[in-house]
Amino acid sequence: xxxxxxxxxxxxxxxxxxxxxxxxxxxxxxxxxxxxxxxxxxxxxxxxxxxxxxxxxxxxxxxxxxxxxxxxxxxxxxxxxxxxxxx
Numbered sequence: 095x096x097x098x099x100x101x102x103x104x105x106x107x108x109x110x111x112x113x114x115x116x117x118x119x120x121x122x123x124x125x126x127x128x129x130x131x132x133x134x135x136x137x138x139x140x141x142x143x144x145x146x147x148x149x150x151x152x153x154x155x156x157x158x159x160x161x162x163x164x165x166x167x168x169x170x171x172x173x174x175x176x177x178x179x180x181x
Contacts, residue, residue, distance in 0.1 A: 132172055
C-alpha cells in the first residue's frame with residue numbers, strides 16, 4: 095500500500111516540477127516532445143480505464159499502478175533532463 099501511494103506522490107512532484115520549469119521546457123524541442131509523449135501516455139491509460147471494462151482493475155490500484163510503473167523510468171529521465179537544462 096505504501097509503494098502505491100509513493101508513486102502518486104512522485105507524479106504530483108513531477109507535475110509541480112514541470113510547472114516550475116515550464117519556461118525552460120518550452121525552449122527545447124526534445125523536452126517538449128518528451129513531455130508530450132509522457133502526458134499522452136498517461137492520458138491514454140486514463141482513457142483505457144474510463145471507456146472499457148478495465149475500470150474494475152483501476153479501482154483497487156492493481157493495474158493502474160503497474161501501468162504507471164512502466165512510465166516511471168522515462169518520466170525520471172525527462173524530469174532530470176528538464177532540471178539539468180535549468181542549471
